[in-house]
Amino acid sequence: MTPPKNGKSKMERTTAADVARAAGVSISAVSRAFTPNASIAKQTKSRVMQAATALGYQPNPLARGLITRRSGMIALLMSEVTNPFYPAVLETFARALSSRGKRIMLFTPGEDEPLEALLPQALGYGVEGVVITSARPTAEMTAACESAPVPVVLFNRTVEGAAISAVGCDNEAGGRKIADFLVESGRKRPAFVAGLAGASTSLYRERGFTAGLTAAGLPTPPRHVGDFTFEGGLRAAEELLDLKEQPDAIFAANDIMALGVLDGLRRVGGLRVPEDVWVVGFDDIAAAAWPSFSLTTFRQPIKRMVAETLRILESSDDGAPVPPSTVLVPGRLIERNSTAG
Amino acid sequence: MTPPKNGKSKMERTTAADVARAAGVSISAVSRAFTPNASIAKQTKSRVMQAATALGYQPNPLARGLITRRSGMIALLMSEVTNPFYPAVLETFARALSSRGKRIMLFTPGEDEPLEALLPQALGYGVEGVVITSARPTAEMTAACESAPVPVVLFNRTVEGAAISAVGCDNEAGGRKIADFLVESGRKRPAFVAGLAGASTSLYRERGFTAGLTAAGLPTPPRHVGDFTFEGGLRAAEELLDLKEQPDAIFAANDIMALGVLDGLRRVGGLRVPEDVWVVGFDDIAAAAWPSFSLTTFRQPIKRMVAETLRILESSDDGAPVPPSTVLVPGRLIERNSTAG
């Protein structure tokens, strides 16, 4: 209802020149006033700031980004948002970045859009860093990551032999820990439900798991693929029920599958958890703590993982990529009722 | 491993000038080649395009946005990402926009950052449109929305008396539909679990619900606040169990609360659903269909809601805001086992 304070049409932004005129200084003075630790007198800075707030001015990120090649944006390449683990990651990133004045640009592959095409696009926007999550990078992709002009971090993924930074939880140790836990609790016939074929997370968790079982003299566990989805977990449960030797414990590479397994065992198979079968997941999503499930799981410390990711992204102060480093944050087994008794 | 094809350092982008030189044309020809229906000969366009792909050129969105004020980005203001309904919305938006070559900029309020501060920031980035979801706009906010230079759409929210476009599901009709369903099924003592105080969605759903009950001669239902969270639903269930007259049906203003209610009734109260109490939710999130819950709920047609939102955003071809329109998409009651029998 109220017209804008200044005389200009509401269509045009107030520019640095307007502020400069109002404050009686040059444009560069305005620019310096908004640049942290730039060479400017305290007095002029305050005069500029005063004029700026009066006019409602704030620097145009696009024009600024055109020069500095820093647009104040971090690209997040994320292909699956349905698994509740990733919204939690997204939110953690969003909050952490928001408090630093940075913004998230979300890149999700469209219908027939390959993931590789997204990275150049993101770089074109002058993002200050790229976080790639939940994707199996192709060879082409890793090459693109290595030659990117800004830091790139794989979140919750690793690529062996590639010079790319990666942050994740120690999946192998997690799988091992779960195997040890089951063995110590006297479980004899554990089974495994894998995620998407080729996903490094599933792979490492399985590796640690089988290693732990083997060390205890147990055979390699029977194995089904659940594609990291609830429905996949349901199907896996049904298939595992058909085995001659029914498993007495099931470790699913991911919580959402574990919940599917648990539900399948109970509702379709008519089994009781934990009395008949134990179920263990990985991630510790919110639903794992719901009374209906009370799922024992390996908690991924999202906050620390995000913090480490940002630390890597920000470790180069001139914006250039940094020597690749891999950070494995330790997780923790959360025991709940799906393994009690 | 392989060095970049062109001789330039990998640090510098290939610019329009490079392409122009390679194609033997002027810079403007390159620009026109990338501008839809610009005045350019077919032949030169193809020559430009050929050179462009050879050099791996694509227009710099920042520089382009600086002039056109169209950066190819849509701002999404979203405060709570934990309720699974919103990730689903986010993903639908991401996919729809991705296939149109647009990108999402996610704005989430930081620790102590007010939501109002986010809108000017978003506009500063030259976004082509703003979608605000899951927020109760303040008076100040609505004023800012009304005078924004680009279309702004409230998603799943409405503000009465404000000149802002809004897209949502017909919450009142949904509440009414649920009331009718419960009444027709012979329920006598329905209760209601509200969301956050002041949220328009919860308000309208309650209004339709109580209207339906009143029309059937039933009293205004007992009411508890669940804050739109699972834990809130748990608490609401406990409180409703303490009532003198235990309800025989509970309608929660959103699925995640309904699941909390359901779990609370079963695990804490020792009741059976649906034998002892019916439970109905609103949204139809993925977990509602899980066998453990099998929650009857009112499905919000996310895809259509998103499509309508984008239609409004794109309805102005010169980028200016459009006369506000409110679109209410009809939803549908999905009957599952939480109300069977």
Place this chain on the structure above:
DNA sequence: TGTCGGTTTGCATAGGTTTGCGCAAATTGG
């Protein structure tokens, strides 16, 4: 008072694109 070291400030340019304008070329109609 002159000079010197350090801090501020302004000028001018860069950054990559879009677009109005003018001119040349091609097309059309008579």
Place this chain on the structure above:
DNA sequence: CCAATTTGCGCAAACCTATGCAAACCGACA
């Protein structure tokens, strides 16, 4: 074959800010 249009293309301005460089300024010390 010529005039009237249409079409195609290059030049240069514009968008808005950051920053190197040099000038101006300040206080202080000899």
